[in-house]
Amino acid sequence: MEIRYHDVVIVGAGLAGLRAAVELAGKHDVAVLSKLHPLRSHSGAAQGGVSAALGNAEEDSPLWHAYDTIKGSDYLADQYAVEVMCNDAPRAIIELEHLGVPFSRFDSGHIAQRPFGGHTRNFGEAPVRRTCYAADRTGHVCLHTLYEQALKQKVRFYDEFQVLDLCMSGDAVNGVVAVELKSRALVTFHARAVMFATGGYGKAWKTTSNAFANTGDGLGIVMRNGIPLEDMEFVQFHPTGLYQLGILITEAARGEGGILRNGSGERFMERYAPTIKDLAPRDIVSRSIYRELMEGRGAGPGKDHVLLDLTELSHEKIAEKLPEIESFAKIYLGVDPSESPIPVLPTCHYAMGGIPTDVNGRVTRDAGGTEVQGFWAAGEVACVSVHGANRLGSNSLLDLIVFGRRAGKDIAGFLKKSQGPLPLEADTSTRVRDLIDGLLGRNGGETVAEVRTALQRLMMDKVSVFRNEEGLAEAVRELRELRERAREVRVLDATMSFNSELLEAIELQYMVDYSATVAAAALKRRESRGAHSRDDYPRRDDENHLEHSLCFLEEDGSVTVSEKAVDLSLAASDPRFVPKERKY
Numbered sequence: 001m002e003i004r005y006h007d008v009v010i011v012g013a014g015l016a017g018l019r020a021a022v023e024l025a026g027k028h029d030v031a032v033l034s035k036l037h038p039l040r041s042h043s044g045a046a047q048g049g050v051s052a053a054l055g056n057a058e059e060d061s062p063l064w065h066a067y068d069t070i071k072g073s074d075y076l077a078d079q080y081a082v083e084v085m086c087n088d089a090p091r092a093i094i095e096l097e098h099l100g101v102p103f104s105r106f107d108s109g110h111i112a113q114r115p116f117g118g119h120t121r122n123f124g125e126a127p128v129r130r131t132c133y134a135a136d137r138t139g140h141v142c143l144h145t146l147y148e149q150a151l152k153q154k155v156r157f158y159d160e161f162q163v164l165d166l167c168m169s170g171d172a173v174n175g176v177v178a179v180e181l182k183s184r185a186l187v188t189f190h191a192r193a194v195m196f197a198t199g200g201y202g203k204a205w206k207t208t209s210n211a212f213a214n215t216g217d218g219l220g221i222v223m224r225n226g227i228p229l230e231d232m233e234f235v236q237f238h239p240t241g242l243y244q245l246g247i248l249i250t251e252a253a254r255g256e257g258g259i260l261r262n263g264s265g266e267r268f269m270e271r272y273a274p275t276i277k278d279l280a281p282r283d284i285v286s287r288s289i290y291r292e293l294m295e296g297r298g299a300g301p302g303k304d305h306v307l308l309d310l311t312e313l314s315h316e317k318i319a320e321k322l323p324e325i326e327s328f329a330k331i332y333l334g335v336d337p338s339e340s341p342i343p344v345l346p347t348c349h350y351a352m353g354g355i356p357t358d359v360n361g362r363v364t365r366d367a368g369g370t371e372v373q374g375f376w377a378a379g380e381v382a383c384v385s386v387h388g389a390n391r392l393g394s395n396s397l398l399d400l401i402v403f404g405r406r407a408g409k410d411i412a413g414f415l416k417k418s419q420g421p422l423p424l425e426a427d428t429s430t431r432v433r434d435l436i437d438g439l440l441g442r443n444g445g446e447t448v449a450e451v452r453t454a455l456q457r458l459m460m461d462k463v464s465v466f467r468n469e470e471g472l473a474e475a476v477r478e479l480r481e482l483r484e485r486a487r488e489v490r491v492l493d494a495t496m497s498f499n500s501e502l503l504e505a506i507e508l509q510y511m512v513d514y515s516a517t518v519a520a521a522a523l524k525r526r527e528s529r530g531a532h533s534r535d536d537y538p539r540r541d542d543e544n545h546l547e548h549s550l551c552f553l554e555e556d557g558s559v560t561v562s563e564k565a566v567d568l569s570l571a572a573s574d575p576r577f578v579p580k581e582r583k584y
């Protein structure tokens with residue numbers, strides 16, 4: 001068993017992991033492990049942009065941004081964390097610009113900004129242009145820039161190393177166990193500080209905008225080590241996925257003037273959000289689309305989708321501002337968006353919940369905020385929580401660069417004080433070895449694809465946009481069975497090199513485990529808040545549920561759900577931040 005040492009091991013080479021690495025590089029010994037080539041991380045797929053109250057297009061302020069984020073979150077976001085993020089946003093964007101990100105620009109030379117859902121001026125008056133972008137390839141250019149900076153500063157990359165477990169010394173983290181995909185060799189990475197930036201988990205749903213790699217490995221791994229997950233019931237469905245495919249059509253399409261229409265051509269968002277219409281937050285737009293379908297106003301022969309109409313935009317504007325969208329619509333549906341509307345449906349998009357952390361990225365293990373020594377998390381895998389029950393578009397890229405950097409800074413401070421790595425236990429890789437041997441040693445059983453398809457159908461049918469007690473209780477039960485089925489799949493491929501069947505079998509186990517937390521927390525939350533919408537409890541219930549959930553995985557595979565207080569520090573001095581009914 002090979003053992004390697006680095007002061008800091010960052011797992012994940014998306015924007016969150018790379019931003020932390022750049023912060024530490026040059027001064028510390030940093031390794032970044034990624035199961036994909038870094039440039040294939042899902043951050044590279046981000047289209048529409050990154051928010052910051054720069055005020056380049058019109059007056060704007062971080063306080064307005066914080067208000068929108070908290071209101072958008074349906075008041076579940078931790079208000080201090082939101083304040084930190086929104087105040088730091090303008091600095092963070094200028095920093096990206098100086099690192100080399102080629103943002104789109106106004107004629108004046110300033111970074112261009114466009115409207116996005118839920119971002120408003122003066123506490124909800126009207127949409128504001130707050131989202132900075134590089135056409136509709138914003139994530140792509142940010143990822144390339146940070147990767148180049150990391151290479152320049154000699155960050156050590158381990159590409160195609162998949163992490164399968166944490167190394168623990170008592171309650172502290174002191175390394176990870178990874179498999180090198182090329183050789184299937186297990187390697188223990190011993191470290192003083194470990195950071196998880198492993199991204200989202202949309203692959204547990206049948207229709208999703210997420211990449212194939214978004215299987216929530218980081219979540220599955222921490223749960224098996226006794227660390228809880230926070231707010232897992234909040235899963236965002238983006239309103240505009242390509243019909244039948246789920247591939248994302250960015251909200252920037254509506255920011256640039258696109259309009260949602262039902263089967264009779266009506267601009268239906270005027271009825272649901274009279275002030276900001278198509279630019280309402282995603283939870284509201286997705287539910288409105290499904291209401292239209294349920295009431296028989298869908299488009300097409302099956303009346304089973306709605307239309308995103310960009311025909312008012314000139315061909316030149318689409319080509320300049322939304323080139324990716326144009327090519328997706330043409331390639332996948334044969335639709336030229338400047339001539340005909342694009343058929344769309346909501347698609348599973350973003351995880352608001354994740355590994356609980358404080359504003360410096362330190363992972364916490366309980367409602368009291370007890371730190372897990374040696375362990376940080378940032379990005380979509382983490383829950384700071386700045387998105388609460390519903391994230392606003394373009395606030396994720398901001399979250400990555402703000403909290404990725406803060407985690408990097410905090411790790412640097414920790415390294416100054418720490419005496420050296422905690423010694424490794426003798427048997428770091430036994431659990432992983434047993435897991436792999438168990439899967440390879442089985443002859444019968446279902447295939448990975450069979451069980452994964454069953455999981456994706458279940459989550460889509462019973463744990464998606466609209467939920468109810470009966471469906472969720474069934475989901476919890478069925479997930480217990482799926483857990484057993486996932487453990488008994490057969491892996492016929494015994495090769496050593498790039499054994500994707502084996503790795504998918506392991507990812508499937510993570511998927512079932514985190515899905516169980518989503519269902520359990522959703523069952524327990526008897527209210528509707530943000531992306532969590534219960535037919536049987538249609539109202540938000542602040543008296544009983546203005547609290548985060550924490551899910552623990554028990555030895556027998558069951559999930560225990562407990563609560564954690566929401567930080568309402570802005571509301572304490574400013575009545576505008578006190579939870580109230582959300583109207584747009």
Ligand SMILES: Cc1cc2nc3c(=O)[nH]c(=O)nc-3n(C[C@H](O)[C@H](O)[C@H](O)COP(=O)(O)OP(=O)(O)OC[C@H]3O[C@@H](n4cnc5c(N)ncnc54)[C@H](O)[C@@H]3O)c2cc1C
Binds near residue numbers: 017041044163211
């Ligand atoms: C299509 C699409 C468009 C989007 N557009 C926008 C947008 O315009 N604006 C916005 O704000 N947000 C957007 N989002 C959301 C945003 O892009 C993501 O939330 C964000 O990129 C996640 O970044 P991350 O750094 O946390 O993880 P990712 O970029 O997903 O990276 C995860 C990394 O972890 C690694 N990894 C995972 N598991 C393991 C393992 N077991 N071992 C080793 N490595 C592992 C992967 O290899 C990868 O490098 C979009 C999302 C999608 C899907």
